[in-house]
Amino acid sequence: MALPDVTTYPLRLASPLALFFGAFFAAPLVALLALSLRGAEGGFGLSQYAAFLSDGFSLGVLLGTLWLGLKVTAACLVLGLPLALVATRAGGWVRGLIILAVLTPLLTSVVIRTFAWIVILGRQGVINSLLSSLGLIGTPLRMLYAEGGLVAALAQVQMPLMVLPLMTALSRIDPSLWDASEALGAGRWRTFFRVTLPLCLPGLIAGAVLTFAAAISGFITQSLIGGGQMLFMPGYIYQQAIALQNWPFAAAMSVIFLVAVLAVVLAFNALGRLARGYAQT
Amino acid sequence: MPCSKIDAAGTATVTPSGARNQAQGQSHGRTQAEGRSVVLDGITHRYGGAIAVENVNLDIKGGELVSLLGPSGCGKTTLLRIVAGFLRQSEGRVIVGDQIIDALPPSRRAVGIVFQNYALFPHLTVAENVAYGLAARGAPRTEQAAEARRLLDLVQLGHAGARYPRQLSGGQQQRVALARALAIRPAVLLLDEPFAALDKNLRLDMQIEVKRLQRVAGVTTLLVTHDQEEALSLSDRVAVLSNGHLEQFAAPTTVYDAPESLFVNTFVGSANAVPGVLLGQDGDGPRIALDAGGEVVARPLARPIAPGARVTLCLRPEHLRLTEGQEGIAGIVEMALPLGPTVVHEVRVGAGRPLKIAEPRLGGGSLRPPGTPVRIAVAPGLASAFPAAA
Numbered sequence: 044m045a046l047p048d049v050t051t052y053p054l055r056l057a058s059p060l061a062l063f064f065g066a067f068f069a070a071p072l073v074a075l076l077a078l079s080l081r082g083a084e085g086g087f088g089l090s091q092y093a094a095f096l097s098d099g100f101s102l103g104v105l106l107g108t109l110w111l112g113l114k115v116t117a118a119c120l121v122l123g124l125p126l127a128l129v130a131t132r133a134g135g136w137v138r139g140l141i142i143l144a145v146l147t148p149l150l151t152s153v154v155i156r157t158f159a160w161i162v163i164l165g166r167q168g169v170i171n172s173l174l175s176s177l178g179l180i181g182t183p184l185r186m187l188y189a190e191g192g193l194v195a196a197l198a199q200v201q202m203p204l205m206v207l208p209l210m211t212a213l214s215r216i217d218p219s220l221w222d223a224s225e226a227l228g229a230g231r232w233r234t235f236f237r238v239t240l241p242l243c244l245p246g247l248i249a250g251a252v253l254t255f256a257a258a259i260s261g262f263i264t265q266s267l268i269g270g271g272q273m274l275f276m277p278g279y280i281y282q283q284a285i286a287l288q289n290w291p292f293a294a295a296m297s298v299i300f301l302v303a304v305l306a307v308v309l310a311f312n313a314l315g316r317l318a319r320g321y322a323q324t
Numbered sequence: 325m326p327c328s329k330i331d332a333a334g335t336a337t338v339t340p341s342g343a344r345n346q347a348q349g350q351s352h353g354r355t356q357a358e359g360r361s362v363v364l365d366g367i368t369h370r371y372g373g374a375i376a377v378e379n380v381n382l383d384i385k386g387g388e389l390v391s392l393l394g395p396s397g398c399g400k401t402t403l404l405r406i407v408a409g410f411l412r413q414s415e416g417r418v419i420v421g422d423q424i425i426d427a428l429p430p431s432r433r434a435v436g437i438v439f440q441n442y443a444l445f446p447h448l449t450v451a452e453n454v455a456y457g458l459a460a461r462g463a464p465r466t467e468q469a470a471e472a473r474r475l476l477d478l479v480q481l482g483h484a485g486a487r488y489p490r491q492l493s494g495g496q497q498q499r500v501a502l503a504r505a506l507a508i509r510p511a512v513l514l515l516d517e518p519f520a521a522l523d524k525n526l527r528l529d530m531q532i533e534v535k536r537l538q539r540v541a542g543v544t545t546l547l548v549t550h551d552q553e554e555a556l557s558l559s560d561r562v563a564v565l566s567n568g569h570l571e572q573f574a575a576p577t578t579v580y581d582a583p584e585s586l587f588v589n590t591f592v593g594s595a596n597a598v599p600g601v602l603l604g605q606d607g608d609g610p611r612i613a614l615d616a617g618g619e620v621v622a623r624p625l626a627r628p629i630a631p632g633a634r635v636t637l638c639l640r641p642e643h644l645r646l647t648e649g650q651e652g653i654a655g656i657v658e659m660a661l662p663l664g665p666t667v668v669h670e671v672r673v674g675a676g677r678p679l680k681i682a683e684p685r686l687g688g689g690s691l692r693p694p695g696t697p698v699r700i701a702v703a704p705g706l707a708s709a710f711p712a713a714a
Binding site: 225226227237238242 | 409410430433436437439443444447456461508
């Protein structure tokens with residue numbers, strides 16, 4: 044007799060996790076939703092949402108946050124895809140070394156990692172001292188408390204979330220497909236765009252979603268590297284809830300943020316489904 | 325087509341292979357490029373320090389189908405990858421037509437390859453797979469589609485253009501791979517164990533199909549295989565490789581009937597290798613006294629051997645016959661295997677390995693039960709003798 048398929052284990056095995064999620068995820072979410080519907084002068088309604096959506100500053104913060112997420116995702120993709128390609132094609136210790144290098148940031152405390160970036164990017168930091176001692180710049184470049192530095196720091200932290208799914212997808216590609224493409228007259232770039240990229244798209248989408256989600260919610264990095272001048276949604280929500288004790292408004296902001304992020308994630312997935320590489324299992 | 329500057333290859337345009345005389349290329353509405361000659365000139369390849377292929381010389385005429393035959397690890401796949409350009413040989417030259425192609429990357433060699441696992445692009449339709457090489461050459465879309473359609477018709481898959489490779493059977497996938505390789509009108513077609521993944525009945529059909537397409541296209545073809553039957557049945561000539569060395573390069577019947585080495589004799593077809601001593605040569609040929617008793621006249625020696633030296637004599641099962649008389653080598657039947665058209669007996673002779681004897685059943689080769697004492701007659705002038713391994 045055949046063993047039961049591993050995917051058909053009784054549902055009750057999942058019940059402890061379901062309870063946990065119910066108590067600590069679904070219930071607070073419902074509470075959050077309820078809280079967000081409370082008006083400023085009592086009563087229930089959508090006034091908090093209206094206040095957020097009609098406020099140019101708040102909308103700017105929301106869009107800025109999503110834009111930051113896209114930039115970090117793009118940076119991770121541009122830097123991570125070649126890395127994943129090299130790691131997949133190289134075997135043995137080279138591959139191990141790359142994985143280790145990519146994983147190391149994950150194993151370091153986020154605060155320590157962020158302070159390291161401050162040391163690198165600061166006015167008297169490593170980059171500025173190097174550039175000015177070479178005589179390339181007169182006055183220190185402003186990288187800390189600027190968005191470029193923030194994108195770099197976030198991209199470094201989120202890199203494994205991009206590289207690991209990409210490596211999984213790339214290693215599933217039959218190497219003889221590359222040979223076949225070349226033998227049929229396609230150069231390296233054509234092979235990359237017509238064969239490699241479509242076939243690693245599932246991993247690329249997964250990596251992009253993970254990177255994006257992690258980048259826009261990276262509160263500590265955003266606050267320390269971004270400093271006071273740049274405000275993103277996590278910091279903004281924190282400000283409203285903790286400093287101003289405006290809980291209903293913070294709750295509404297959280298819900299709007301959640302919906303916006305879900306929309307972006309769905310857009311990523313739709314992009315993937317458009318390309319047919321996704322259909323391949 | 326430019327005239328060849330290489331002596332051996334120069335004959336290619338003058339004497340096309342017999343195959344192309346029957347080609348139906350014209351009936352398909354285009355003039356196919358004449359198959360170009362391929363010369364492997366002193367190819368040696370080392371991986372690190374290990375020699376994979378050593379000083380292999382092959383001179384392949386235009387339109388010829390040549391098999392690279394050998395066990396795994398003999399270097400045949402290395403040679404294929406060198407011709408395709410995936411590997412750069414350590415020494416030697418690859419010449420296609422009158423051009424040395426060593427410096428060209430795979431994408432500019434005009435080499436069509438059918439991979440062992442077919443390597444079809446899973447995210448492209450069958451028609452897009454076939455058109456891939458044309459798209460890479462910048463052909464207009466309408467031409468790509470028309471050409472893909474023509475080639476799919478040629479491999480009898482005209483109806484399957486819109487499907488994806490995973491929706492096709494193994495044999496169909498192979499035909500798509502073949503159509504894709506032929507679409508670029510390759511100067512050379514390389515087939516890497518293309519039939520290994522097919523079951524036996526389908527394999528024969530596909531072998532006939534490939535042979536037919538190769539003739540239609542008139543393309544010079546290199547077939548890598550470890551299957552000697554496949555090599556013998558499909559090839560114009562067979563190159564037998566062992567441990568990176570070319571053992572013999574000749575027509576299939578020559579390789580089978582007149583093997584030049586013990587390896588070729590035992591790898592191609594089956595052979596009973598029996599020890600003996602060379603007595604000398606006379607008008608009939610070399611005479612060999614077998615350790616198991618009896619004397620055999622072999623075919624002329626491939627390389628000279630001093631009289632009195634120990635030799636290994638290769639007796640093919642069909643060279644042997646069971647007799648009732650008192651002549652021949654005495655033995656006892658160990659096993660009788662009726663194999664449809666033939667019957668094979670294993671007969672113990674002396675202390676060595678039992679001899680296999682194959683006789684046609686129609687010719688009176690009846691089954692003899694185990695334990696029957698028999699005599700074995702050897703057809704003269706067919707067996708091959710080689711120096712005994714030290």
